[in-house]
Amino acid sequence: MKQVNVQDAVGTVLAHDLTQIIPGQYKGAKFKKGHVITAEDIPLLLSMGKKHLFVLEKDDTDVHENEAAYRIASKAAGENIKLSEPSEGKIELSAEIDGLLKIDRERLYKLVSQDEIMFAAIHDNIVVKKGQKLAGTRIIPLFVADAVMQKAEALLAEGPLITIKPLKNMKVGVVTTGSEVYSGLIEDAFGPVLVKKFSALGSTVAKQVFADDDDEMIAGCIRKLVNEGMDIIGITGGMSVDPDDRTPSGIRKAGGEVISYGAPVLPGAMFMLSYIGDVPVIGLPGCVMYSRTSIFDLIVPRLLAGERVSKDDINRLAVGGLCLNCETCTYPQCGFGKA
Numbered sequence: 001m002k003q004v005n006v007q008d009a010v011g012t013v014l015a016h017d018l019t020q021i022i023p024g025q026y027k028g029a030k031f032k033k034g035h036v037i038t039a040e041d042i043p044l045l046l047s048m049g050k051k052h053l054f055v056l057e058k059d060d061t062d063v064h065e066n067e068a069a070y071r072i073a074s075k076a077a078g079e080n081i082k083l084s085e086p087s088e089g090k091i092e093l094s095a096e097i098d099g100l101l102k103i104d105r106e107r108l109y110k111l112v113s114q115d116e117i118m119f120a121a122i123h124d125n126i127v128v129k130k131g132q133k134l135a136g137t138r139i140i141p142l143f144v145a146d147a148v149m150q151k152a153e154a155l156l157a158e159g160p161l162i163t164i165k166p167l168k169n170m171k172v173g174v175v176t177t178g179s180e181v182y183s184g185l186i187e188d189a190f191g192p193v194l195v196k197k198f199s200a201l202g203s204t205v206a207k208q209v210f211a212d213d214d215d216e217m218i219a220g221c222i223r224k225l226v227n228e229g230m231d232i233i234g235i236t237g238g239m240s241v242d243p244d245d246r247t248p249s250g251i252r253k254a255g256g257e258v259i260s261y262g263a264p265v266l267p268g269a270m271f272m273l274s275y276i277g278d279v280p281v282i283g284l285p286g287c288v289m290y291s292r293t294s295i296f297d298l299i300v301p302r303l304l305a306g307e308r309v310s311k312d313d314i315n316r317l318a319v320g321g322l323c324l325n326c327e328t329c330t331y332p333q334c335g336f337g338k339a
Contacts, residue, residue, distance in 0.1 A: 001015045001054045001055065001056060001057070002054070002055060002057055003052050003053070003054055003055075004052065004053055004055055005051065005052060006042055006045050006046060006050055006051055006052065006053055007042060009037040009042075009045075009053050009055060010037055010038060010039050010042070011036065011037065012036070012037050012053070012055035012056070013034060013035070013036055013037075013055055013056045013142065013143075014031055014032070014033055014034060014035045014036075014037065014053065014054075014055060014056075015033065015054045015055055015056045015142070016033050016054060017029040017031065017032055017033050018030055018031040018045070018048065018050065018053075020044075020048050030044070030048065031045075032088075033142055034064075034065070034089075034142045037053070037055070056141075056142055056143060061145070061146045062143040062144065062145055062146065063139075063143060063144050063145075063146055063149050064142070064143055065086075065088075065089030065138060065139050065141070065142050065143065065144075066086035066089055068089075068138075068139045068144050068149055069086050069089055069090060069091040069137055069138045069139065070083075070086060070091060071149055071152075071153060072091075072111075072117065072119065072137050072139075072149075072152055072153075072156070073091040073093060073137050075153060075156035075157070075160070076093070076111075076119065076135075076137065076156055076160060076161040076162055077093055077160060077161075077162060078159070078160025078161070078162060078163030078164075079160075079163050079164065079165075080095065080096045080097045080099060080163065080164035080166070081093050081094070081095070081096065081134070081160075081162055081163065081164065082094050082095070082096045089138045089139065089142070090136055090137070090138040091136065091137055091138070092133055092135070092136045093121075093133075093134050093135040093136065093137070093162060094131060094132060094133050094134055095128045095129060095130055095131060095132045095134055095164055096130060096164070097130055097164055097166055098127065098128070098129050098130055098166075098167070098202075099127070099128065099164040099165050099166045099167055099305065100125065100126070100127060100128075100164065100165045100166075100167060100301050100302060100304075100305040100307075101122070101123075101124045101125065101126055101127075101128045101134060101162070101163075101164055102124055102125070102162070102163050102164070102165060103121055103124035103161060103162050104159070104160075104161050104162075105124070107155060107156075107158065107159075107161055108121070108161050110155055111152060111155055111156070111161070114148060114151065114152060115140070116139050116140050116141060116144050116148055117137075117139055117140070117144075117148070117152055118137060118138050118139065118140060119135065119136075119137040119161070120135060120136055120137075121134060121135035121162060122134055122135070123332070123338040124162075125298075125301075125302060125337070125338075126301075126332040126337075126338075127167070127201070127301050127332070128164065134162060135162055165305040165306065165307075166305070167201055167202050167203070167301060167304045167305055168202075168203070168231070168304055168305070168306060169202050169203055169204070170198075170203040170204075170231035170232050170304055171203070171204060171206040171229065171230050171231045171232075172194070172198050172203050172204060172205045172206060172230065172231070172232050172233070172234065173205075173206065173207050173208075173209075173225030173226075173228070173230030173232070173233040173234070174191055174194055174205055174207070174208040174209070174233070174234050174235075174236065175208075175209055175210075175211055175218060175221045175222055175225065175233065175234070175235045175236070176188050176190060176191055176208060176209070176210050176211070176236050176237060177210075177211045177212075177213060177218055177235065177236065177237040177238040177246070177247055177250070178212075178213060178237040178238060179212050179213045181210060181237070182210050182211060182212045182213075183212075188210070189289060190236040190237065190284075190286075190288075190289045191205070191208050191236070193288070193289050194234055194236070194284075194288075197288075197296060197300075198300075201300065201301060201304055202304070203231075203232070203304055206230065207225060207228065207230065209221045209224065209225065211250070213238060213246050214246060214250075215246040215247075215249040215250040215253050216250075216253065217250075218235070218238075218246060218247060218250025218251070218253075218254070219250045219251075219253035219254035220254075222235070222250065222251065222254035222256070222276070222281060223254050223255070226254075226276055226277075226279055230279065231279065232279065232280045232281075232282070232303060232304070233276075233279060233280070233281045233282070234282050234284050235247050235250070235251065235272075235281065235282065235283045235284060236284050236288075236289070237286070238250075238283075239270040239271075239272065239283050239284065239285045239286070240270055240285075247272070247283050248261055248272055248283060251272060251274050251281055251283060252274075254276060254281070255276050256274030256275065256276050256281050257274055257275045257276070258272065258273075258274045259273045259274060259275065259309065259310065259311050259314070260272065260273050260311050260314045261283075263295055263299075263314050263317060263321075264314070264315065264317055264318035264321045265294075265295045265298065265317050265321040265322075265323075265337070266321065266322050266323060267285075267287030267288075267291040267294040267295065267323060268285060268287055268288070268294045268295025268296070268298075269285070269295075270283075270285035271283065271284065271285055271295040271299070273299065273309060273314065275308070280303045280309075282299070282300070282303075284296065291323070291325075292329045292331075293323055293329055293331040293336060294323070297331065297332075297337070298317060298321075298336075298337040299314070316339055317337055317339070318339075319339040320335050320336060320337050320338040320339050321336075321337065322336075323336045324336075
């Protein structure tokens, strides 16, 4: 910035807003940052008591904030991301579809490590809705050197920072375990909950089978559902450390490659993730049935988006993995599951 006399300011660019105050009538920004001073502006500026102005010294190669925001946003946005028009140097990114939000965090951190570039986003790995605002970007000054933009664009050339993965319409198989349900002593209450939860994510419980507390029977039910073409299989009941709980051993006997038995999440500590080939087989603890939000909401959407979740992915849930059981649940607009 430099200071100039108002009479010498024609053609220069304001470095900040100028407020006009008319007692009892008006108070507001009469001239916005970035306004190019004209000869017609001089009398009004003088009437506002402005004898000097702070203006920007712009190099011919400098990039205006609107253009800079577009250059960043257009390269940061991946599949199913929509850009707004630039407004006062800012562009917002929103969802074009319902789906799982993914953000390349490490490259985002590198992008904003440049002092003149700002990019703010919501947390990733959550299901977002069409039209939802996801991020916003701008540069901090009104103009930025083209060298800064070239450095940012080189980073963004490696691929988008923010994308939405659509959730697949999967066929879900459910194995309900427990002698009390298998024998008909009590009515199954878990199955209907899973029908509702999977339906909300665009998938369908295509078949539900029942097994006694017997790991061979459980394994046979799992293999049957795999052979019948289920895309994902959920096992309910029998997930604790009680000797009568046979679900984990049943999953192993069915050929499940166990990724994790246990998760640093409450509710959801006794969760189990395994794979038989490409089919996720998940052991669902009882909390999934009675808790409004649980490990189900953190992992299952990622599986429905086609991700192969790892042990490290699950371990990273430790920070943010405690649900506070708020009286009014606002998930995913809260800290649950977000590091």
